[in-house]
Amino acid sequence: MITPSKSVKPEGSMSVMDAIYHRRAVRHYAPQTVDSGIIRALLDAAVHAPTALHEEPWAFAVIQDRNLLDRLSNGVIEAARREAQGPQSAHEKHLARLLSQPDSHVFHDAGTLIVIYAKFPGPFVVADCWLAAENLMLAACASGLGTCVIGSSVPTLNTPSWKAELKIPAAMTAVAPIIVGIPADETPPVSRKPPEILTWE
Numbered sequence: 001m002i003t004p005s006k007s008v009k010p011e012g013s014m015s016v017m018d019a020i021y022h023r024r025a026v027r028h029y030a031p032q033t034v035d036s037g038i039i040r041a042l043l044d045a046a047v048h049a050p051t052a053l054h055e056e057p058w059a060f061a062v063i064q065d066r067n068l069l070d071r072l073s074n075g076v077i078e079a080a081r082r083e084a085q086g087p088q089s090a091h092e093k094h095l096a097r098l099l100s101q102p103d104s105h106v107f108h109d110a111g112t113l114i115v116i117y118a119k120f121p122g123p124f125v126v127a128d129c130w131l132a133a134e135n136l137m138l139a140a141c142a143s144g145l146g147t148c149v150i151g152s153s154v155p156t157l158n159t160p161s162w163k164a165e166l167k168i169p170a171a172m173t174a175v176a177p178i179i180v181g182i183p184a185d186e187t188p189p190v191s192r193k194p195p196e197i198l199t200w201e
C-alpha cells in the first residue's frame with residue numbers, strides 16, 4: 001500500500017494554483033521518452049485522488065512502445081472512418097474530420113500513453129477515475145511535463161481485441177487515456193468562460 005509519507009514529490013514542484021493555471025492540452029512533444037521513475041510518481045499522485053467509499057476503483061496501463069502506440073492510433077482512425085460511413089452526430093462528424101487528415105496521429109506522437117481503467121462499475125467509479133486523471137495531469141505539469149486527454153481513443157481501447165492485446169481484464173473499462181511527454185514548445189492558453197453561478201444564497 002502507498003502511504004502519503006512514501007509518495008514521491010516531483011522535482012521542481014509548483015503550487016497547486018500554478019499547476020492549475022499552467023496546465024495545457026499539449027499536442028507537440030519532444031522525442032525523448034519520460035523515464036519510469038517519473039511515471040511512477042505520476043501514478044502515485046493519481047491514486048491520492050479522492051475516492052468514493054474509499055473504493056480506489058482505478059487501474060493503469062502504461063504504453064511506451066512506439067509501434068504499439070502507432071497501431072492503436074491507426075485503430076482509432078480506422079474506427080472513426082468506419083463510423084463516418086453511417087449517420088453521425090455533430091461531435092462524431094468533427095472527430096471524423098480531425099482524424100481523416102493525412103498523417104494524423106491521435107496520440108500526437110507522444111512517447112507515453114497512460115490509460116486509467118475502472119476496475120468495476122459503480123455510481124462514482126468514473127468520477128473517481130477522472131479525479132485521478134486530473135491529479136496525474138497537474139502532477140505532470142508541476143514536473144515540467146505536458147499531457148492531453150485523448151477521449152477519441154476510448155471506444156477502441158474498450159474493444160475486446162485491444163483489451164486482449166494490452167492484457168486488460170475484460171471486466172475493466174478504459175475511462176481516461178492521457179498522453180504524457182516533454183513539451184516541444186509553449187502551448188498558448190485556451191480561454192475559459194467565467195464561472196456561471198446559478199445561485200448563491
Ligand SMILES: Cc1cc2nc3c(=O)[nH]c(=O)nc-3n(C[C@H](O)[C@H](O)[C@H](O)COP(=O)(O)O)c2cc1C
Pocket residue numbers: 023024025026027148149150151152153189190
Ligand atoms: C474528456 C476529454 C476528452 C478529450 N479528448 C481529446 C482528444 O481526443 N484529442 C485531443 O487532442 N484533445 C482532447 N481533449 C483535450 C481538450 O481538447 C482540451 O482540454 C480543451 O480544448 C481545453 O484546452 P486546455 O486543456 O489546454 O485548457 C480532451 C479533453 C477532455 C477533458
